[in-house]
Amino acid sequence: MPNHPKFAILHAPCFRQIELTEMPAARPRTNFIRQIIDADLEAGRHSEIRTRFPPEPNGYLHIGHAKSVWLNFGIAGDYGGQCTLRYDDTNPTREHEEYVRAIADDVRWLGYQWTAVAYASDYFEQFYRYALELIDKGLAYVDSVDADEIRVLRGTLTEPGKNSPYRNRSAEENHRLFEQMRNGAFREGEHVLRAKIDMASPNLNLRDPVIYRILHHPHQRTGDQWCIYPLYDFAHGQGDAIEGVTHSLCTLEFEAHRALYDWFLDNISTPSRPRQIEFSRLNLNYTVMSKRMLTQLVEEGDVDGWDDPRMPTLSGLRRRGFTPSSIRSFIASVGITKKDNIIEMGLLENCIREDLDPTVHRAMAVLRPLKVVIENYPAGKSEEIQVPNHPGNPELGTRPVTLAREIYIERDDFMEDPPKRYFRLGPDRKVRLRYAFVIQCREIIRDDSGTVRELRCHYDPDTRHGHPPEGGKVKGVIHWVAADHCVEAEVRLYDRLFSEANPLADKSRHFRDALNRDSLEILTNCKLESGLAACTDDTRYQFERLGYFFPDRDSTRAKLIYNRIVTLRDTWTKLKSR
Ligand code: ATP
Ligand code: MG
Numbered sequence: 422m423p424n425h426p427k428f429a430i431l432h433a434p435c436f437r438q439i440e441l442t443e444m445p446a447a448r449p450r451t452n453f454i455r456q457i458i459d460a461d462l463e464a465g466r467h468s469e470i471r472t473r474f475p476p477e478p479n480g481y482l483h484i485g486h487a488k489s490v491w492l493n494f495g496i497a498g499d500y501g502g503q504c505t506l507r508y509d510d511t512n513p514t515r516e517h518e519e520y521v522r523a524i525a526d527d528v529r530w531l532g533y534q535w536t537a538v539a540y541a542s543d544y545f546e547q548f549y550r551y552a553l554e555l556i557d558k559g560l561a562y563v564d565s566v567d568a569d570e571i572r573v574l575r576g577t578l579t580e581p582g583k584n585s586p587y588r589n590r591s592a593e594e595n596h597r598l599f600e601q602m603r604n605g606a607f608r609e610g611e612h613v614l615r616a617k618i619d620m621a622s623p624n625l626n627l628r629d630p631v632i633y634r635i636l637h638h639p640h641q642r643t644g645d646q647w648c649i650y651p652l653y654d655f656a657h658g659q660g661d662a663i664e665g666v667t668h669s670l671c672t673l674e675f676e677a678h679r680a681l682y683d684w685f686l687d688n689i690s691t692p693s694r695p696r697q698i699e700f701s702r703l704n705l706n707y708t709v710m711s712k713r714m715l716t717q718l719v720e721e722g723d724v725d726g727w728d729d730p731r732m733p734t735l736s737g738l739r740r741r742g743f744t745p746s747s748i749r750s751f752i753a754s755v756g757i758t759k760k761d762n763i764i765e766m767g768l769l770e771n772c773i774r775e776d777l778d779p780t781v782h783r784a785m786a787v788l789r790p791l792k793v794v795i796e797n798y799p800a801g802k803s804e805e806i807q808v809p810n811h812p813g814n815p816e817l818g819t820r821p822v823t824l825a826r827e828i829y830i831e832r833d834d835f836m837e838d839p840p841k842r843y844f845r846l847g848p849d850r851k852v853r854l855r856y857a858f859v860i861q862c863r864e865i866i867r868d869d870s871g872t873v874r875e876l877r878c879h880y881d882p883d884t885r886h887g888h889p890p891e892g893g894k895v896k897g898v899i900h901w902v903a904a905d906h907c908v909e910a911e912v913r914l915y916d917r918l919f920s921e922a923n924p925l926a927d928k929s930r931h932f933r934d935a936l937n938r939d940s941l942e943i944l945t946n947c948k949l950e951s952g953l954a955a956c957t958d959d960t961r962y963q964f965e966r967l968g969y970f971f972p973d974r975d976s977t978r979a980k981l982i983y984n985r986i987v988t989l990r991d992t993w994t995k996l997k998s999r
Contacts, residue, residue, distance in 0.1 A: 452757040454492070454698055458500065458668060461696075467667045470502030474528065474535075475657065475671075477509045478520035478641075480712030481727040481734045482527045484748065484769070488703040491752040492670055494533035505664055506535035510542050511656045513640035521641075523727070527735040532745045541656045542642045544663055548651045549603065551659055551689045552614060552633060556595045560688050561632065562588055563598040564615050571613070574620075575628050581621035582628045588617065602635055605648045609635045614649075618684060626681045630654060658682040662691035669695045672702045673759065703755060704763040707917040708733040709924055709932060723936055724918070730973075730984050731918040731940050741915065742961055742971025742986035747776035766917060770987045777961055777969050777986070782810040782817060785855065785900040786949040786964040786983075788912050790829035792875045792904065795860060798826040803903065808856045820952060823906035824857055829948045834899040835876060837865070844897035846876070852897040855965065859884040859895050900965045908954040910981035913973065914942040947983075954981065961986065 451459075461467055472493040476486060497504035506528060510516050528535065555561035564571065564587045576582035590598075595614075602612055614633035622628055632655040637648050661669045669682075676699045686694055704710060709718075710733055718724050718732070727734050730741035738748065751772040755764055803825040811817040830846070839847035846852045851861045864877035889895070917937055924935035953962065955978075961971045968989050973982040 453759070454668070454670060454700065454757055455496065457698060458496065461667070462500075470497060470500040470668065471504070471664065471666045472497045472502065472668055472670060473505040473507045473539075473661065473664060473666050475507045475509045475660075476524050477512070477515075477712075478517065478524060479512070479515040480520060480716055481523050481736055483710050483712070483715065483733045484705065484735065484738065484751075485703040485710045485733075486527075487531060487735060487748055488752050488755070488757075489670070489672070490528055490531055490533060491749060492700070492757060494528075494535070496668070496670075497536070498533075502667075503536035504533075505537050505539050505666070507539040507660060507664070508541065509653065509657065509660075510540050510640070510642065511650055511653060513636065513638045513650065516641055518641050523736060527739075530739055530745055531735065531748065539660075539664060540642060541651075541660050542640060544656070544660055545643060545647055545651070547663060548656060548659055549649075551685075551691070552599065552651070552655075553596060554689055555616065555632075556599055556614075557592055558688065559592050560617050561595065561614055562590050562617050563595050563602070563612050564588070564629075564631075565612050567610060571631070575625065576620070578625070584620050585615075585629070588620075588629070599633075602633070602649050603647070605637075607635055609637055611635065616655075616681075616684070618681075624677060624680050626654070626678050627684065630681060654678055654681055655685065658685050658695065658697070659689065659691060661695040662686060662689075662693050665693045666695045667693075669697045671697060671699055673699045673761065674702075675699055699759065700757050701759055701761045703752070704761070705733060705766055705769065706763050706922040707766045707919050707924075709919070714932060717933070721933065723933060728974075730913070731915050733918075740974055741984050742969065743773050744776050744961075747773040750776065763923070773969070773987050774989070777963065779814065780811075780817075781961045781963050781969065782820075783812065783965050784950050784953055784962045785822065785902055786910075786912070786947060786953070786962075786967065786970070787829040787831055787900065787902050787907075788914075788944050788947045788964075788967065789832040790946065790948050791832045791835055791873065793828050793830050793860070793878050793901070794875060795826050795828065795878050795880050796863070797879045800826055802826065803906065806856050822856065822950060823903045824854075825903040825905055827904040828854070828901045829904055829907070830854075830876075830899055830901050834897075835862070835873070837873065844895075845899055846878075846897075851881075851895045852899050853884070853895050855898050855900045857885070857901075858882065902948045902950055904948075906951050907948040908951050908981060910947045910949050910953070910983055912944045912947045912970070912983045912985065914944065914985045916940045916942075949981070949983075953983075954978065963989075 458470060474490050474493045494504045508521060552561060564585045566585050574583045574585055598612060599614055613631045615629045615631050618627045618629055620628050631652055633649050633651055635648055636650050639645050679697050682697045719727055724732055728736035728740045730737055751769050803823050805821040805823055807819040808822050809819050835846040836843055846862050848862055851859050853859045858880045860878040860880045862876050862878050865873055866875040868874045916939060918940050919935045920937035921935045924932045961969060964970050969986040970983040971986050973984050976982040
């Protein structure tokens with residue numbers, strides 16, 4: 422299938438370049454949904470494929486939603502069809518304009534463009550008329566028992582439900598009452614409108630589901646125009662039909678609702694006949710993926726808002742430094758099936774590593790600095806060394822790095838009492854400075870408390886340009902920055918938000934008790950290569966030996982802040998397997 426230009430990926434921001442990429446996920450392995458669509462096209466059931474992405478604007482999108490975005494927009498794009506961004510705004514008590522904007526931003530950021538934006542609320546008048554149609558056909562009735570009673574009468578999985586005493590109201594009475602409901606004649610809970618299906622159905626969704634309720638609550642788009650609102654099940658399929666959606670793709674929890682979806686379409690004169698197809702949700706370990714729980718984390722202050730870089734939200738991943746293409750390739754690698762499973766967070770982390778590794782520039786940054794004075798290097802002298810921006814990719818060029826008598830190295834790269842197989846610095850030990858010469862530690866300077874404050878070293882001039890030192894090769898190579906030629910920054914190291922793979926496993930306690938209290942470490946006074954001062958834009962780096970980093974949205978020239986996107990290797994799995 423041709424890739425429709427409307428859905429072409431806009432760009433994948435990378436290192437100072439705009440990369441025009443083909444949609445990576447659009448034509449990968451086929452899946453059961455594509456097979457259904459292919460068969461429908463072959464049978465001539467549709468001339469154009471239409472899908473929709475239907476978020477409820479009651480929170481920010483998370484990576485689970487990305488699966489649905491990828492699927493709906495990807496399919497429409499691949500088949501030269503259309504995909505609507507449709508807000509499912511049927512519950513005004515939980516929805517906000519802030520979420521509407523954030524959702525659109527996130528979909529665009531992921532690289533997709535909708536054919537049209539729609540709101541379930543655009544169709545309220547039409548839905549109301551559909552409800553009247555059901556009433557007039559004797560297929561819906563106004564019930565006046567309260568919510569508790571409705572629940573009791575509904576029965577259970579093993580017992581059939583019982584009819585409400587109001588079930589046999591005449592169509593005329595129902596019509597009149599429903600009009601009065603719309604006109605605000607009743608209090609909340611006084612009446613509801615129910616579909617009249619079958620109180621003995623083995624599928625509980627078909628036991629006369631409520632389709633309209635009274636809510637005296639202004640709506641963010643329709644204001645005070647309505648005081649009755651349709652329920653999701655009623656609005657969804659009819660919204661699909663109005664838009665001419667051909668394949669309505671949703672997650673597995675709606676499987677048992679499909680009979681109801683079809684019942685409405687069978688009994689209402691809608692302009693088209695969509696088909697609902699379910700697929701499994703994306704679940705990730707070490708996080709939670711429900712907007713209700715994510716809202717709690719935000720409201721309780723466990724995180725710094727919806728875009729906290731530890732959140733599984735798209736805005737959090739974006740702020741952390743994930744690229745849209747890494748998320749798309751992650752979703753593509755998970756695939757679309759009907760099988761429920763939990764995906765390893767490590768897989769997502771690998772996708773961003775693989776995405777960044779070939780292109781991002783390398784840089785030297787010292788996060789926990791320890792000063793080293795190279796005593797035999799002349800004071801006042803400095804030299805520029807041309808170093809590759811990417812050791813594996815000469816096309817990415819070189820940059821100058823300044824070397825001088827005083828440098829910083831990582832505290833971790835020195836041990837006072839190093840074991841034999843520690844190949845970095847220790848008393849009298851030698852190590853190579855990356856792109857420079859070998860130094861040897863001669864003296865340790867301490868502060869009053871006995872903490873190592875500074876190392877005095879000597880360099881070996883014969884070891885420049887990678888020449889091995891006399892008496893054999895030095896195994897260790899460490900990164901460094903020159904003390905007078907670096908910039909200071911704050912660096913934020915993120916770890917997983919929860920310390921347990923399944924934060925919801927233990928039902929006896931609150932999921933927030935499984936939060937990883939060490940998921941954020943803020944390091945101040947980090948020393949970075951001076952070239953990094955200007956990078957407050959969309960620039961990612963690999964800090965050599967440390968990981969991939971991205972400037973935080975709060976980073977400025979006056980106060981540089983870098984977020985660690987991901988470490989270089991999967992340290993978590995290693996820790997676990999110890
Ligand atoms: P949550 O439980 O996180 O609040 P939701 O299903 O209520 O999610 P919606 O805004 O209704 O959120 O979701 C919009 C679309 O995204 C729906 O079609 C839904 O099926 C899909 N979706 C939501 N979560 C996931 C997920 N984890 N994996 C795949 N698709 C998802
Ligand atoms: Mg929902």
